Amino acid sequence: MTESSSSKLLNGDTCHRTANGKKAARNGFVKNHCLLQQQQQLQKYRRPKEKSIQSHHVSRNAALYNKPFVESFEETPLLVAVLTYMGYGILTIFGYLRDFLRDWKIEKCHVARERDEQKDFVPLYQDFENFYTRNLYMRIRDNWNRPICSVPGARMDLVERVTPDYNWTFEHTGRVMEDVINMGSYNYLGFAENTGTCAEESAEATLKYGAGVNSTRHEMGNLDKHEELENLVARFLGVEASMAFGMGFATNSMNIPALTGKGCLILSDELNHASLVLGARLSGSTIRVFKHNNMQSLEKLLRDAIVHGQPRTHRPWKKILIVVEGIYSMEGSIVRLPEVIALKKKYKAYLYLDEAHSIGALGPRGRGVVDYFGLDPRDVDIMMGTFTKSFGAAGGYIGGKKELIEYLRSHSHSAVYAASMSPPVAQQIIASMKCIMGEDDTSLGRDRLRQLSENTTYFRRRLQELGFIIYGNEDSPVVPLMLYMPAKIGAFGREMLKRNIGTVVVGFPATPIIESRARFCVSAAHTREMLDTALARHRHPLRLQKSRPLIVRCCAVRWHQSGCAAFSAG
Amino acid sequence: MDVKHMRDYLGWLYYQYLLITGIYVLEPWEKSIFNTVLFTMVAMVVYTSYVFVPIHVRLALEFFSGLCGGQHESAMALMS
Numbered sequence: 175m176t177e178s179s180s181s182k183l184l185n186g187d188t189c190h191r192t193a194n195g196k197k198a199a200r201n202g203f204v205k206n207h208c209l210l211q212q213q214q215q216l217q218k219y220r221r222p223k224e225k226s227i228q229s230h231h232v233s234r235n236a237a238l239y240n241k242p243f244v245e246s247f248e249e250t251p252l253l254v255a256v257l258t259y260m261g262y263g264i265l266t267i268f269g270y271l272r273d274f275l276r277d278w279k280i281e282k283c284h285v286a287r288e289r290d291e292q293k294d295f296v297p298l299y300q301d302f303e304n305f306y307t308r309n310l311y312m313r314i315r316d317n318w319n320r321p322i323c324s325v326p327g328a329r330m331d332l333v334e335r336v337t338p339d340y341n342w343t344f345e346h347t348g349r350v351m352e353d354v355i356n357m358g359s360y361n362y363l364g365f366a367e368n369t370g371t372c373a374e375e376s377a378e379a380t381l382k383y384g385a386g387v388n389s390t391r392h393e394m395g396n397l398d399k400h401e402e403l404e405n406l407v408a409r410f411l412g413v414e415a416s417m418a419f420g421m422g423f424a425t426n427s428m429n430i431p432a433l434t435g436k437g438c439l440i441l442s443d444e445l446n447h448a449s450l451v452l453g454a455r456l457s458g459s460t461i462r463v464f465k466h467n468n469m470q471s472l473e474k475l476l477r478d479a480i481v482h483g484q485p486r487t488h489r490p491w492k493k494i495l496i497v498v499e500g501i502y503s504m505e506g507s508i509v510r511l512p513e514v515i516a517l518k519k520k521y522k523a524y525l526y527l528d529e530a531h532s533i534g535a536l537g538p539r540g541r542g543v544v545d546y547f548g549l550d551p552r553d554v555d556i557m558m559g560t561f562t563k564s565f566g567a568a569g570g571y572i573g574g575k576k577e578l579i580e581y582l583r584s585h586s587h588s589a590v591y592a593a594s595m596s597p598p599v600a601q602q603i604i605a606s607m608k609c610i611m612g613e614d615d616t617s618l619g620r621d622r623l624r625q626l627s628e629n630t631t632y633f634r635r636r637l638q639e640l641g642f643i644i645y646g647n648e649d650s651p652v653v654p655l656m657l658y659m660p661a662k663i664g665a666f667g668r669e670m671l672k673r674n675i676g677t678v679v680v681g682f683p684a685t686p687i688i689e690s691r692a693r694f695c696v697s698a699a700h701t702r703e704m705l706d707t708a709l710a711r712h713r714h715p716l717r718l719q720k721s722r723p724l725i726v727r728c729c730a731v732r733w734h735q736s737g738c739a740a741f742s743a744g
Numbered sequence: 745m746d747v748k749h750m751r752d753y754l755g756w757l758y759y760q761y762l763l764i765t766g767i768y769v770l771e772p773w774e775k776s777i778f779n780t781v782l783f784t785m786v787a788m789v790v791y792t793s794y795v796f797v798p799i800h801v802r803l804a805l806e807f808f809s810g811l812c813g814g815q816h817e818s819a820m821a822l823m824s
């Protein structure tokens with residue numbers, strides 16, 4: 175199946191059209207030559223007048239991918255897809271059975287439901303999401319929201335809990351599961367620590383400034399720490415100015431409405447984070463969604479937008495804003511930034527880049543995707559990111575031109591109404607950022623960056639060798655491992671925890687229904703042994719034949735991958 | 745040793761069955777319902793095939809041999 179979709183991509187014509195199915199859009203094994211081919215193909219369809227821009231585009235394209243951009247999204251093997259749907263079918267039948275029992279009061283209902291007085295109103299708890307939560311999610315709920323009781327560093331301590339009634343309620347046993355290997359935190363550079371310079375400096379800042387000032391930046395909340403932070407961030411990003419906010423989510427959801435409004439168009443990647451989606455909706459602009467990381471789809475939308483203008487009136491759009499993320503946290507893919515920038519320049523749109531996961535985690539100097547592709551940060555109009563991941567702190571920033579930042583300072587809701595960032599948090603960011611930049615006179619930052627990229631490569635390579643289906647770019651520290659079947663979500667999480675590894679498993683609302691996955695976040699704090707243990711414990715079930723959630727998939731995958739390997743070699 | 749190996753293998757097969765059908769996440773009584781239903785269905789299929797397949801096979805054989813035989817006979821008739 176992969177073969178067919180990839181070869182479809184390789185013969186330029188089909189790949190020019192965006193309508194070739196969802197799967198083909200996911201660009202299995204697209205490499206440079208394919209991109210160029212696509213571009214040349216596009217060029218053929220252009221009118222001569224546009225030629226000069228286009229040839230510029232092509233040469234940029236060739237020059238810009240200075241390294242192989244290898245990103246793979248294997249298609250779900252057919253057998254696995256069928257079995258997955260069958261599993262969901264069986265679970266749904268049992269869900270209806272349980273709902274029936276609850277309805278007839280044969281079984282106690284633990285969740286919210288309509289009261290008798292509300293019987294004639296519009297039902298509140300009958301849509302699919304509710305059904306799903308009640309009958310599928312509840313059964314494997316013990317894999318999520320596990321309480322921890324230590325720093326979520328490379329290892330962490332979990333509070334042990336048991337459930338007497340199949341996950342409807344939990345009780346703490348009072349015991350602690352110690353030294354669980356943490357593969358679930360976005361702690362890319364390992365700055366989530368309670369020792370070391372960062373922690374000490376934050377402690378000092380707490381003593382000096384207190385925990386917070388409970389006022390906005392516009393009133394009494396502006397501290398020298400904030401200004402220092404913003405200057406540092408601007409320097410780090412290589413932009414003119416920047417601005418820090420206390421919350422990453424609000425940075426997106428409150429600043430997009432400040433930037434666009436009615437009569438503007440937002441082109442958003444289909445897998446964008448909820449905060450970006452919320453921001454786009456709040457702004458009241460028209461939103462069009464392009465296929466994940468698919469430049470043909472984006473270009474088509476851009477052209478249509480320019481050719482047709484606004485619906486009905488056909489006036490030109492006031493602004494066109496392209497919203498993309500650096501690393502997509504569910505797919506592990508990296509945005510095709512060089513191409514996005516080329517398109518943005520060609521069609522004179524603006525670009526909003528959310529670097530929540532990529533800042534600190536990508537690039538030779540840890541400065542995100544822009545650094546990774548070796549681009550000019552000034553080409554990105556709005557650089558957004560969060561401090562929540564790599565910096566081990568909290569909050570978000572926006573970087574860009576001075577005028578932009580000044581405009582946002584007075585117009586963004588989260589600047590005007592939100593309390594300013596807590597000083598110890600700001601200090602943590604300053605300290606960790608300086609460490610990454612090497613301004614603390616140690617090579618710690620550089621070591622961490624190197625360690626992260628080594629760990630990423632190693633972990634991805636080993637998983638691939640073991641025959642698992644993993645998604646995403648080979649340089650992305652987010653590694654989604656496909657599980658597919660609903661029962662495997664539960665089984666994988668539990669079995670891994672039994673083996674002292676904490677992972678994140680992701681199911682339906684966050685992913686398409688048949689593409690459930692486990693997500694590993696590789697960190698610089700992980701040592702080779704930890705990764706090896708994690709990997710061995712994956713294999714463990716296969717060898718010991720005691721509890722093998724993986725073997726069937728593994729076989730399916732092995733067989734499937736040999737096909738792929740043959741293809742990519744050929 | 746061999747028995748243990750066999751037991752392990754069967755346990756593993758059952759585990760795979762649980763995972764693939766999705767009943768791994770169900771409560772024990774639901775699991776038993778599912779297993780019972782599945783078992784009954786399989787048993788019925790096996791039983792029906794046991795009862796009816798031989799009859800049908802025989803009928804089919806007779807039919808085809810009738811066809812062949814008939815042809816044969818007519819061929820014979822032609823020849824003679």
Ligand SMILES: Cc1ncc(COP(=O)(O)O)c(C=O)c1O
Nearest residue numbers: 421422423447449530560562569
């Ligand atoms: C892409 C993206 N943007 C924004 C956020 C929100 O950041 P925060 O958790 O700091 O509020 C996240 C967090 O998960 C994210 O993944």
